[in-house]
Amino acid sequence: MGNADLECRHRVGVPPSTPFLVSLKSSLKETFFPDDPFRQFQNQPLGRKLVLGLQYFMPILEWAPRYTFEFFKADVVAGITIASLAVPQGISYASLANLPPIIGLYSSFVPPLVYAMLGSSKDLAVGTVAVASLLISSLLTKEVNPIENPKLYVQLALTSTFFAGVFQAAMGFLRLGFIVDFLSHATIVGFMGGAATVVCLQQLKGILGLVHFTHGTDLVSVMRSILTQTHQWRWESGVLGCCFLFFLILTRYFSKRKGAFFWANALAPLLSVILGSLLVFLTHAEKHGVQVIGHLKKGLNPPSLFELAFGSEYLPIAIKTGIITGVIALAEGIAVGRSFAMFKNYHIDGNKEMIAIGMMNIAGSCTSCYLTTGPFSRTAVNFNAGCKTAVSNIVMATAVMITLLCLTPLFHYTPLVVLSSIIITAMVGLIDYEAAIHLWKVDKFDFVVCVGSYFGVIFGSVEIGLVIAVVISLLRVLLFVARPKTHVLGNIPNSAAFRSIDQYPVARSLPGILILQIDAPIYFTNANYLRERLSRWIDEEEDKLKSSLEIGLQYVILDMSAVASIDTSGISMLEEVKKTLDRRGLKLVLANPRSEVMKKLDKSKFIDAIGEEWIYLSVAEAVGACNFMLHSCKSNTKTIESEEADNIV
């Protein structure tokens, strides 16, 4: 090697500079259209293009042709189960929002139908949620009194739902769905566990037959609400609850052990509702402390397009309420959809999801529905009841429609305690402590994210938990870029490879040459740190060599293989490092600078400053050249070097 190698060395290419607009266009495309949705349209006839476009915007057209009767059976069971939940949930959440109870039922009819056509999740069950309902009431009640002026209040709630929908759909059309990616695996494990814990505890309200209960969703206010009302606990309700809970958990346990019991498990919730209602009807238990759903008005959703208060003086508050609740509902809906998709190992398209949730709220606001999204508890019951596709939402909507039209009397006697038992059973198993242990073993940082998300949810709220987890996760990313790892490389014997001596203890360092590798793009966040760290490596190496009487340090090779990008602060840093090394009589050599880096080094004249002959294609070539120089300049160096040089081929 040596001389021959120097002659046939490879030039490091400066890639041809692309015009600004071309590179801008391509990076915008990668940022907003990473899934390249237009790809499938290429080279297709117009008719096919139209079909594909429709399928893109309405996922139902894509999966409906493959829909089977097996799926349908499962979806019917799941749909009816969640419909039996939708009635009491709809009523209680509507009262949280200071709206007439029937609006809560209306909200389980139209939006699920819209979602079934547009949504990309197979498990999301559409409905109203506690947090958004509370927020609507707290934001609107400041301006309009729902008791003095109920008509205006309802109009404003519908108008704000309309704006929430417009905002959500706009986010989808603007391709901001990638925000979904910021919910990591670890975040979701913690979020699910926390949400399941809190929802379980909240169901104690139903089990213990409590009438007054906190609106808070955190552990502290729920426990306080339960423990300060010990005198209100109803043993009748409690006994009934425990029986149903036992029945549901038992069927679940057996169906997991033997496949034949699958139907028992799937039908158990519906069976419980029927049994419970019959029991109450026959024993008149509603007069002995067992709460029931009670009377419901008949009739379908009235249209409400002309109720929307666009001309009202309260329009600004409606827009504000819409945007705030819209964001929060979107966060919950997408987090829930993504969580269950993770369980079943399929993927959610964030953009489609945003558009689907937005469109269903726009449609809802025109048909007397208020803000809906994918509530955690209902989706968990849906998942647990074995739903296969969004058809379960259609079944639920149909069931709610039939209920609204004629079955409302049948639900009169359904005890709330049965519904609580169904929810609790669905929650068991979502607290995935094994996944948390796995996180601790594999990645401590992800474990911290998971725990942060869990405690955020149980002591704060769903939103606080998500924010904590996302902030910790982003801090990790920033820390990675602010404090990148640097490694000293050595030659792996009998190969041309140079690898970190920490990872490969066999790697041998070469006399007179220090090879350093930087593990991250060189940005302003780490430029200062890297300057300090590089000079520390060099100091340490020189200290070591001083004591060992070996040949002094002559060359510092920076392996830039992992430096994918650089900014102007980074270039200044390299310039300073070069100056410092020159002053100390050392030579800076770059190995394998990447395309982006070469472009910028070229434009900033750093290549001219360092000299093109000091930039090599690979560490091996750089080492070969340095060894050759060490050889030819110092005739009195030991022969060990030539052996080294020959080994590196």
Added chain:
Amino acid sequence: MGNADLECRHRVGVPPSTPFLVSLKSSLKETFFPDDPFRQFQNQPLGRKLVLGLQYFMPILEWAPRYTFEFFKADVVAGITIASLAVPQGISYASLANLPPIIGLYSSFVPPLVYAMLGSSKDLAVGTVAVASLLISSLLTKEVNPIENPKLYVQLALTSTFFAGVFQAAMGFLRLGFIVDFLSHATIVGFMGGAATVVCLQQLKGILGLVHFTHGTDLVSVMRSILTQTHQWRWESGVLGCCFLFFLILTRYFSKRKGAFFWANALAPLLSVILGSLLVFLTHAEKHGVQVIGHLKKGLNPPSLFELAFGSEYLPIAIKTGIITGVIALAEGIAVGRSFAMFKNYHIDGNKEMIAIGMMNIAGSCTSCYLTTGPFSRTAVNFNAGCKTAVSNIVMATAVMITLLCLTPLFHYTPLVVLSSIIITAMVGLIDYEAAIHLWKVDKFDFVVCVGSYFGVIFGSVEIGLVIAVVISLLRVLLFVARPKTHVLGNIPNSAAFRSIDQYPVARSLPGILILQIDAPIYFTNANYLRERLSRWIDEEEDKLKSSLEIGLQYVILDMSAVASIDTSGISMLEEVKKTLDRRGLKLVLANPRSEVMKKLDKSKFIDAIGEEWIYLSVAEAVGACNFMLHSCKSNTKTIESEEADNIV
């Protein structure tokens, strides 16, 4: 190669797992002590350790022994120049804060002395600033009326200064100085230009002799304030201002062209002050529209330790004011220090700087001074007057002391217009449009940061400008991690190197093998994107091969050289990619996974899933093995492959 190569293949090491606490300690050390301040203490006798420790905390002990008379001459000129600025600035800012004017003068005496001992900047001139003064008045006036209760108001202002100092120093002791690194080169170019533009425009107040002026610092309110008061413009003041401005710019121009004029330039501001004062004194111009500083009380700072209102009921508001103004003052002081350090090519230690600014405010609060930091205009004048070290602050403090003791009558006739001219001259040249053009050429993103910072400062405020710039810069970092580049690699002829075919058009791809390189750590932010992107690369490759009738795709090699880290979302992504490839009949091969990545792949059992034999030390070895398999499995493949394989050595 081929068989022989397979036998001598190198194992990819899984590094020994370090105990959790050891790795936590080492990463905390890299995060908070990257400069390794304890290193110099190692193996030193106790006495030397003490000296080094003192030098670390008091940088003056380090540079004072090397101080020369040349430096002193320059510092004296600069110090006297900024002292002549300190008097009017101190008075006007104190009145902004609703404090007695003399407190503004006191604040230019004690804090500069403390900073000179502890600070690491050579150019920072200490004094009060407009924004913090305004904030103090707006926060405290809400609680206490400064006219009805002047004593309590002053006490609260001093107490909040004390807490600001404690907070600032605490940030330094907690090693949070790395926050300084988030002000990039580009941010500072924009920030300096914006600040210089705004300060210049503000000085039109003095030049035009306006009495009432906006407290806002943005372009719009300054221009409105000037243009709505055209009837208040004083031609006497304007003429005087233009004369002095002409004189100052002329001396500056000549001193740049001929070194002999250096002293003329340095002494020009002081000369202007003396000339201006004499002129006013002789012509009684103060009675004809030329504003002068006016009467000042004699005597040094009274101690105020026992004035601090720790027992007051207003303590919470004092603490709140202290923290808010402390953060803002710190941001301005550090940004200014760092900017001028960049000009002179030396470095500021963020931690020392925070401690110095904090200590000077604690000391100040005990000696009747209110919040001080490094104001941009005064520092620029200091820099422009040729200061060499922090001694200029000592000279300024001494000059202010002498002024307070006996010279206050002399400043009586100093016209404000002269001071405005000095400031404007110092601003010229700080608008570094050439640097902005350079940023545009080298790095478009940095240019956007710079422009954002510039417009943020001129249309908002210093803080808004800094926030805009930092947010854009961080978005870039996040974008890098969210949308990493992926490259197809090819073999560079006559070498074992595999490089991006975009950067090296000579690189040749190999039949049946697709080599992909990922350019960033695989985190939750990019796991989804990378899954989409990798499958797109594979689709495109298969499409290409389908039409070309070549050998079909068999192996996908992922070059992990640039993947420095991975989290659990990333591992799930790799597992999914492997499953997808298995389903398509393709084989996933990893090349050169790094230490961190190997650890996590090992713990999560991914290595077992993929098989250890499919992980190679380098792309070349992986390609060698794949080629060998293609050969031995398919005897009917063309001989071209063996040629390929032989080339790769």
